Amino acid sequence: MSKLDKSVLSTPPSRVALPSYPRETVTAGIAHLSVGNFHRAHQAVYLDRLLRDEDQRQWGLVGIGVVDNATERAKAQAMHEQDGLYTLTTCPPDTEPQVQIVGSIIEYLFAPDDRAGAIARLTDPAIKIVSLTVTEGGYNIDEHGRFMLDAPAIVDDLQRAVPETVFGMVTEALRVRRDKGVGPFTVLSCDNLRHNGRVARTAFTTYANARDAELGAWIEANVSFPNAMVDRITPATSADDVLRLDAASGFEDHVPVFCEDFIQWVIEDTFCAGRPALERVGVQFTSDVDPYEQVKLRMLNASHSMIAYPALLMGYRIMCDAMRSDDMIAYIEQFLAYDAEPLLTAPPGISINEYGHLLLQRFRNPAIQDQLERIASDGASKLPTFLRDTAEGVLAKGGDMRRIAFEIACFVRHLGGKDDSGESFRVTEPHLSDEDRVLAADPDPARALEMSAFAGWGLSDAPAFVELFTKTRSGVETQGARAVLKTILQAR
Structure with missing residues (x-):
């Protein structure tokens, strides 16, 4: 086995397919904060394709790790x-996997070891875009859409000479660029959030105003x-996966x-400092991302969550295994259709x-052994993003709320960590706060x-839904998720 460098x-x-460009000719024009698996399977891949074009080789990536834990340190060392x-x-459902070496990340920094150095890297005039994948819950936004300045990490960060949060690092880099006359960069969120650009604007400008109003x-x-x-869809990579993937490559x-x-990648075409010609490699630029975003969040991401919690309770641990259940397929088909x-x-x-229909095919892909624990993680942030609009809409029109009630009941039940x-x-x-956990455990x-997670949905103000939820949750607790799902399907 060959060492990869x-x-x-x-x-x-x-x-194994190689980068189709001389990598030594690539320079960095984008810095990406929080270099997870999704970024390396998505944005970095699009740029890897684009760097084939000689006139686009100023758009290489600087990856910047921002979380300080053992996993992220090991990743930084490996990179x-x-x-x-x-x-x-890349794993198609019906053909052999294809392996490639991705070369678009030409530099990697680990910010916890040198915050000042990471900030300085963002001040390079060649950096025109700072993109980020900090997860749905990483923007420090409350249920009213406000940036929480009183969060302990933010309170501490606002007092530091060298900030440590993503908001502080980006704000400080922009301050230096302004003072030096370098000009701004675009901040590009690549997280699964409704109106992620607007959310990012709220977060970063609120932090910046608190630090320096001007x-x-x-x-x-x-x-x-x-x-x-x-x-x-990009699963987490387990230790066994590493062995398997390395043996194949x-x-x-x-x-x-x-x-x-x-x-897929659809982006609002608003960039203050220029952008790569990603339309050449399949990225769609538009003046209005919202319709694409709503379809994806409220169908794919919501379906992922709708499956994850009941499937975990039923004993499944892998998505494609859960999708072998006729009841699970019928449940998701009804959720999507109705x-x-x-x-x-x-x-x-x-x-x-x-x-x-395509979503169901993607979920069934046996080559993507996507972990339900991964999909279920951080439901307190995901459910308001993925499910709230649908729940409010169905409630407002007096529709059938049984599937919504079942999903929320399974989410609460899953917090116990046992199927x-x-x-x-x-x-x-x-x-999830301590108060949330007390509410979940209330008799x-x-x-x-x-x-x-359910603040503002209007569910607790609807007596008929409260009654339905109480009955559904009691059923999940006493009969199990599988039995309750069968009754939901049979009742239609």
Whole structure:
């Protein structure tokens, strides 16, 4: 097995595709904060394709790790030792996987080791875009859409000479650029959020105004925050996956990635400092991302969550295994057809019905062993983003709320970390407060509707829904998720 670094680019095994450009000619024009698997299977891949064009080679990537933990430190070390290279295995549902080496990340920094150095890198005039994937809950926004200046991490950061949060690092870099006359960069969110550009603008400008009102006004007037919709199913990579992927590629890669073959990126064409010609490699630029975003969030992401919680309780751990259940398929088909789709308007070039059928095919892909624990993680942030609009819409028109009630009941039940057979699974809820956990455990089942994740949905103010939820939650607790799902399907 060959060690993966830049030396292999001249003598590769034939079964692995190489970057199709001389990597030494690439310079960095984009800095990406928080370099997770999704970024490396999505944005970095589009740029890898674009760098084939000689006139686009100023758009290489600087990856910047921002979270300080053992996993992220190991990733930073691996990216350094591998010269920013990694293998990507793309897995179609019906044909052999394709392996490539992605070369678009030409530099990698680990900010916790040198915050000042990371900020200085962002002040380079060549950096025209700062993109980020900090997760749905990473923008520090409350249920009213306000940036929480009183969050302890933000309070501390505002007092530091060298800030440590993403908001502080970007704001400080923009301050230096303004003072030096370098000009702004575009801040491009690549997270699964409704109006992610607007959310990013709220977060960064509120932080900046708290630090320096004059700087905040300059950022509001000069920095672009485009909305964007991103899509590609990219599982977490386990230790076993690393062994499997490396055996197939022939490389000793400590940070391999695998993903489905579907990929999509729609971006609002608003960039204050220029942008790469990504339309050449399939990215869609538009003046209005919202219709694409709504379809994706309220169909794909919502369906993911609708499956994850009941499936975990039923004993499943992998998405494609859960999708072998006829009841699970029928449940999601009903959710899409009766709950989500009627409330959506199709964007240009998309059939909502066909999109729904494609989702089911993607979820069934046996090559994508996507972990339900990953999909279920941070539901306190995901459910308001993915499900709230549909829940409010169905409630407003007096529709059938049984599937929504079942989903919320399963989410609350999953917080206990055990399925209906008593087997344990991992629960990751970093944005669930102690008060939320008390509400979830209250003897009155309906108190769970007062959790912060459901604030503003109007559910606890609808007596008929409260009654339905109480009955559904009691059924999930006493009979199990599988039995309750059967009654929902039979009742239609």
